[in-house]
Amino acid sequence: MVDVLRASTTLVTLVERGCGPILVAPTVAAARRAAARDSAGGLRPLLIGEEGGLAPAGFDYGNSPVEFTAAPVAGRAVVFASTNGAPALYAAAAAGAVLVGCLRNAGVAARAAWEAAGEAGAITILCAGRAENPGGFTIDDLHTAGVLVHRLTELGPVRPTEWAEVARLVAAAEPDPLPVLRRCAAGQAVIRLGLERDVTYAATVDASDAVPRLGVHLRLTE
Secondary structure (H helix, E strand, O other): OEOOOOHHHHHHHHHHOOOOOEEEOOOHHHHHHHHHHOOOOOOOOEEEEOEOOEOOOOOOEOOOOHHHHOOOOOOOOEEEEOOOHHHHHHHOOOOOOOEOEOOOOHHHHHHHHHHHHOOOOOOOOOEOOOOOOOOOOOHHHHHHHHHHHHHHHHHOOOOOOHHHHHHHHHHHHOOOHHHHHHHOHHHHHHHHOOOHHHHHHHOOOOOOOOOOEEOOOEEEOO
16 A cells, blocks of 8 residues: 555555554544544553644644654554555455555565565565545556566566556656655645655655555554
8 A cells, every 4th residue: 555645655664663553543533532432541542643733632643754763662552544545454454464554664565565466476566655546546656566566677577557558657657756745736635734754754755664555564443
């Protein structure tokens, strides 16, 4: 699952920082309920996520990956909800292995997907897109998917679909992701919120070895 701006980048950063377990909720309301359930008799999980790009009322943190590079989250349980990334994980839940990819972990995410698929296995790159464009792609996620496709071709023979080939060509046409992420609708929305550092952070390629995996680092909650 790819939601480079910003859910998949945030989840990679949380796992990298030793956060967990991470419960993924389909909505903000569901996240609040899950945090309340898991608070009985112990420390309440951290509520992390966004609504309209910012932390909802009562949440401990928003969806800013840069914030988690310094936040004291190691060893903490988390409930996470976001507009696009969390629903995409629910949509992918029936797959044999569900991994979270972004630019920062592109190389290791591609290898993990390759190994999970095995010989003759299929790999699907699910782009989360944006709620404002249901069913449509976004250029930031498409570019990230293209980087992942390129990494997969380096691992062995692949037979990309036409959409995968389009994604690869988009990424090849602009090797530096930062201008793409700055220009796209999602990037512009993040910049308007005063969080341009998140865009720069998300545009860095192969900076992390963390690959969040559903059932290992992440669990779905209602």
